[in-house]
Every structure is written in structure tokens, then in C-alpha cells.
Amino acid sequence: MKKLLFTLICFYSSLTISAQSGYEITINLKNCTDSLAYLTFYRFDKTLIKDTCTTIKNGKIVFKGKEKLDKGVYSLVSQQKSILFDFFIDDDTQQLEINSEYGANVMTELSATNSKRQNDFFSYIRYITQQNKEFIELKQKKELKTKQDTLSLAEIQKTFEQRILDYEEKFIENNKGTILGDVMNLKMEKILKNVPKASNGRPDSLQVFKYYKTHYWDNVDFKQESIIRNPFFFNKLNRYFEKVVVTHPDSVSVEVDRLLAKTTYQSLVYKLMLAHFTYTYETSKIMGFDKIFVHIVDTYFKTGKANGIYDDPEVVQKIIKRAEKLRPLLVGAKAQELMMIKADDFDKMKAMGFENAKNSEEMTKVFYANVNQVNKMWVKLSEVKAEYTILVFWDVDCGHCQKEIPVLVKSYNELLQEKKDVKVFSVYMQHEGEKYLKYIADNKLPFINVYDGAHYNNAVEKYDVYSTPVIYIxxxxxxxxxKRIDANKVTMIIKAIETEIKNKK
Incomplete structure (x- = not known):
């Protein structure tokens, strides 16, 4: 009997341990006619499917697994792939039962039978939703006939915002130290309450900004993977770099390093953030921000600190190679030499046989057979004498070039009229000389018109000309x-540069 009792105790204990090691999420959804539902979770910038229920009976949806769910915010997603509602998961909510009603009342009826904190979360959502609804209804009813009406509405809006802010602050305080508190902390903006006055008597906006930046990441633990499993962290990260950090490559690079240093090396947070920064600044449209990309490659990729963030290890080498291509093209770098041939010398080059060479071997033979003559024909970028040189790579048949080159001609002539010492080094990227010469003549192109007649430069690789036109100053x-600017920005940029130089003197 004792042996049997001991066996039963062990049996039930093993069941308990097994249940605790996995998860079971039961959702009773009245009036649900779907036959399929998804359990999804947020991860950085994506929403991923964790589980699928294909056996919905009378609105009962069950997600079950042998391993515990990671802490974070999860969603119930309908058969039509729309999010019905969010809920959070932590160590205490691996066995969870939620009740609601399918349709318009899904949020109103939402409740958890075995988690007070989950119910607090649902109450929070209902409160915020209700406040927003009330303000919108009030706004729609209010007629804005006078300035006073507008000011009155603004005051009402402030009242609603303050009410929500007070509620959220209290909610975070009540849930401090929990996954729920951490998630809501990411959503909350850190705002200076008692704003001091500046010397002009107005609120000191500089102090407001300093406080905002200093406290932006308060109570955010980058070593916890749960910070990326919610809908707020990714947007907060982007907002920080877009709105808070000074828009300068050196400042951004410092902040990239500072935030990555807060993570655990090689953790999922570290890997996702590093991959995000790498892609963001490699593809950035802000001129000069490729310097951040090169910094990231030097600091993390070339030192082995980026190993493991991509499934294909060759990606790391490709990224390093890309940075090395961009390094000599960074703003502030010395432009690489170009040794070109004047468009007017096309016939001479053709007579030497350059246009008839069928491969690199034949081209090399033609080059060395005529090297002395070609050496006398070079037009070197480094030898252009001007305060400003506009370097443009383009193609006669390129549709965008056909729009941009006339604009560049107009900008160039305007700069000359303003007595600016400027020249345009115009590089035709093909070798159809007759077509190039015709365009020059027809459009009276007033530039230093050249092309790679001796096939010597490989400007595509040297200046990363993957599309045309490409313009450098x-x-x-x-x-x-x-670099990489539109033709209509040339005059403005040169004037801005001159203004900056004057201000420094």
C-alpha cells in the first residue's frame, strides 16, 4: 500500500511538472464560427505565428505546447488574419483561460478566469479605448467657428491626455517589476512635468528636450529578451534615432554603440538590433549616413562581433566587402582618380581599335600597343582646376538622365552667372561615341565631356554607379x-557650403 501511494504521488508530481513546463492557452469565444485561429507574438519589427488551432468547437480555442512560451505580448488572430485582441504571457500565465465574444464586443467582454493581472491589462485597454472614443465623439460634435472654439478644444484634449497619462503612470507603478510594467514603460513617454522658464519667460524647451533624451530609456532592461516581444520597442527605437539623436553620422554612431553595449553580447536582442542598424544605415537615404554603416562594419563585422546574426555566414563577408567599397566614397574622403578620354577623341580611340576589342585580353593588347598616344590623351579628374567640381555619371539613353542633365545644365549656368568657380566633369558610362557626340552637339552640353574610352577606370565599381545619374560635388x-544628389539641389548645396564656411570664419 505504501509502495502504491508513493507511486501515485510520483505519478501526479510528474504530471504537475509536465504541465508547468509547457503552455495551454484556452480562449472561449462566444459566437465564433471560425474553424481556424492563430496565436502570434511580436518580435522586434515582425509579428510571427507561434501556434495554430484547427479544432475550434463552439468557440473554444486551445493552443497547447510542451515548452513554455517566451515572455511577451501575444495576439489572438482570426481565420481572416486580423488581430482580435492582445494579451501578455509570463511565467504565471502559461496556463491561461480567457473569455470574450466574437465581433464588436470582443474588447468589452474580455476577461481572464485565472489571472488578475491579465484582467488589469484588459481593463487598461478598455479605459484607453473609451477615453479616445469619448474625445473623438466630443470633437465631432464641437463646432469650430472661432479661434476661441479651437483653443477650447485644445484644452479639452489636454485634459483627456492628462487623464490618460495619470492612469498609465499609476498602472505602471502598480505593475512595476512585471512583464506588464516593462511593456507599458516602453509605451510611455518620459516628459518633464515642472518645466522651468527660459530667460525670455517662456517654457524652457531645451530643458524639456534634455530631460526627454536623458530619461528616454529609463527602466528599459536591454538584457531582457522580453523587451523585443511587444508592439512598442521597435517604434521607440526608431523614434529615438529619428527624433532624439542629433542627425549627424558621428552622433548616431556613438548612440548605436551605446545601446548595443546595454545588451547581452550575442543575445537575440543584440543580434536583431545589430542587424537592424546595419540594414538601416547601409540603405539610408540621408546623405553621409553610410559613414555609420562603415563604422558598424569596422566595429562589429570586422572584429567578429557580428558572427551568428545571419543564417548564411557569407553574408558577413558580403557586408564587409560592401563597406570597403563605400569607404573611399564617404563625404569628406578624397575622390578617387578618374583617367578619362574626351568625347571629341572618340574617333581616334576607335581608329586604335578600342571599339572593336571583344574581350579584356584584346583590350589589353590594344591599350599597350597605343599606350604612348593614350597617355597624352588622358583627362584626369585630379587636374580639373575649380573651386567646385560637379562629377556626374550618366547615360544618353537613361530616361532619368534625360530629365536630370538639362536641369544640371541650367544649375551650372546659374552658378556661372553668380561668378562661382565651378566645372562639371561629365562621365558618359557607355561607349557609343556617335550617340554621345550627337547629344553633346544637340544640347550644347557645356561640360568637360568624357568617357572611359580606354576601358581603364571601371567607374561602376569605383564610384558605386549601380544606376544613373549619380552626382557628386x-x-x-x-x-x-x-554625393548622390538631384541636379536641382546642386546650386542650393553649394550655397549652403559657402554659408557654412563663412560662419566658421
Missing amino acids: LDKNKTILA
């Missing part, structure tokens, strides 16, 4: 001042 020492 260089100073008198051929240092890159601006």
Missing part, C-alpha cells in the same frame, strides 16, 4: 562635399 582639393 567636390571641393578644389577633390574632397567629396556631397
Whole structure:
């Protein structure tokens, strides 16, 4: 008997341990006619499917697994792939039962039978939803006939916002130290309450901003993976770099390093953030921000600290190679030499046989057979004498070039009229000389018109010309001042550069 009792105790204990090691989420959804539902979770910038229920009976949805769910915010997603509601999961809610009603009342009827904190979360959602609804209804009813009406509505809006803010602050305080408190902390903005006055008597906006930046990441633990499993962290991260950090590559690079240092090396948070920063600044449209990408590659990829963040290890090497291509093209770098042939010398190059060479071997033979003559024909970028050199790579048949080149001609002529010492080094990227010469003549192209007649430069690789046109602005020492700009921005950028130089004196 004792042996049997001991066996039963062990049996039930093993069942308990087994149940605790997995998860079971039961959702009773009245009036649900779907035959399929998804359990999804947030991860950084994506929403991923964790589980699927294909056996819905009378609105009862069960998600069950042998391993515990990771802490974070999860969603019930309908058969039509729309989110019905969110809920959170932590160590205490692996066995969870939720009740609601399918349709318009899903949020109103939402409740958990075995988790007070889950119910607090649902109450929070209902409160915020109700406050927003009340304000919208009030706004729609209010007629804005006078300035006073507008000011009155603004005051009402402030009242609603303050009410929500007070509620959220109290909610976070009540849930401090929990996954729910951490998630809501990410959503909350850190705002200075008692704003001091500036010397002009107005609220000191500088102090407001300083406080906002200093406290932006308060109570955010980058070592907890749960910070990326919610709908707030990714947007908060982007907002920080877009709105808070100074828009300068050096400032951004410092902040990238500072935030990555807060994570656990090689953790999922570290890997996702590093991959995000790498892609963001490699593809950034902000001029000069490729410097951040090069910094990231130097600091993490070339030192082995990026190993493991991509499934394919060759990706790391490709990214390093990409950075090395961009390094000599960064704003502030010395422009690489180009040794071109004048468009007017096309016939001479053709007579030498350059246009008839069928492969690189034949081209090399033609080059060395005529090397002395070709050496006398070079037009070197480094030898262009001007305060500003506009370097443009383009193609006669390129549709975008056909729009941009006339604009560049107009900008160039305007700069000359303003007595600016500027020249345009115009590089045709193909070898159809007759077509190039015709365009020059028809459009009276007033540039230094050249092309790679001796196939010597490989400008596509050297200047990363993966599409045309590509425009650079260089100073008198051929240092890159601006790059990849539209033709209509050339005059404005040169004037801005001159203004900046004057202000520094």
C-alpha cells in the first residue's frame, strides 16, 4: 500500500511538472464560427505565428505546447488574419483561460478566469479605448467657428491626455517589476512635468528636450529578451534615432554603440538590433549616413562581433566587402582618380581599335600597343582646376538622365552667372561615341565631356554607379562635399557650403 501511494504521488508530481513546463492557452469565444485561429507574438519589427488551432468547437480555442512560451505580448488572430485582441504571457500565465465574444464586443467582454493581472491589462485597454472614443465623439460634435472654439478644444484634449497619462503612470507603478510594467514603460513617454522658464519667460524647451533624451530609456532592461516581444520597442527605437539623436553620422554612431553595449553580447536582442542598424544605415537615404554603416562594419563585422546574426555566414563577408567599397566614397574622403578620354577623341580611340576589342585580353593588347598616344590623351579628374567640381555619371539613353542633365545644365549656368568657380566633369558610362557626340552637339552640353574610352577606370565599381545619374560635388582639393544628389539641389548645396564656411570664419 505504501509502495502504491508513493507511486501515485510520483505519478501526479510528474504530471504537475509536465504541465508547468509547457503552455495551454484556452480562449472561449462566444459566437465564433471560425474553424481556424492563430496565436502570434511580436518580435522586434515582425509579428510571427507561434501556434495554430484547427479544432475550434463552439468557440473554444486551445493552443497547447510542451515548452513554455517566451515572455511577451501575444495576439489572438482570426481565420481572416486580423488581430482580435492582445494579451501578455509570463511565467504565471502559461496556463491561461480567457473569455470574450466574437465581433464588436470582443474588447468589452474580455476577461481572464485565472489571472488578475491579465484582467488589469484588459481593463487598461478598455479605459484607453473609451477615453479616445469619448474625445473623438466630443470633437465631432464641437463646432469650430472661432479661434476661441479651437483653443477650447485644445484644452479639452489636454485634459483627456492628462487623464490618460495619470492612469498609465499609476498602472505602471502598480505593475512595476512585471512583464506588464516593462511593456507599458516602453509605451510611455518620459516628459518633464515642472518645466522651468527660459530667460525670455517662456517654457524652457531645451530643458524639456534634455530631460526627454536623458530619461528616454529609463527602466528599459536591454538584457531582457522580453523587451523585443511587444508592439512598442521597435517604434521607440526608431523614434529615438529619428527624433532624439542629433542627425549627424558621428552622433548616431556613438548612440548605436551605446545601446548595443546595454545588451547581452550575442543575445537575440543584440543580434536583431545589430542587424537592424546595419540594414538601416547601409540603405539610408540621408546623405553621409553610410559613414555609420562603415563604422558598424569596422566595429562589429570586422572584429567578429557580428558572427551568428545571419543564417548564411557569407553574408558577413558580403557586408564587409560592401563597406570597403563605400569607404573611399564617404563625404569628406578624397575622390578617387578618374583617367578619362574626351568625347571629341572618340574617333581616334576607335581608329586604335578600342571599339572593336571583344574581350579584356584584346583590350589589353590594344591599350599597350597605343599606350604612348593614350597617355597624352588622358583627362584626369585630379587636374580639373575649380573651386567646385560637379562629377556626374550618366547615360544618353537613361530616361532619368534625360530629365536630370538639362536641369544640371541650367544649375551650372546659374552658378556661372553668380561668378562661382565651378566645372562639371561629365562621365558618359557607355561607349557609343556617335550617340554621345550627337547629344553633346544637340544640347550644347557645356561640360568637360568624357568617357572611359580606354576601358581603364571601371567607374561602376569605383564610384558605386549601380544606376544613373549619380552626382557628386567636390571641393578644389577633390574632397567629396556631397554625393548622390538631384541636379536641382546642386546650386542650393553649394550655397549652403559657402554659408557654412563663412560662419566658421
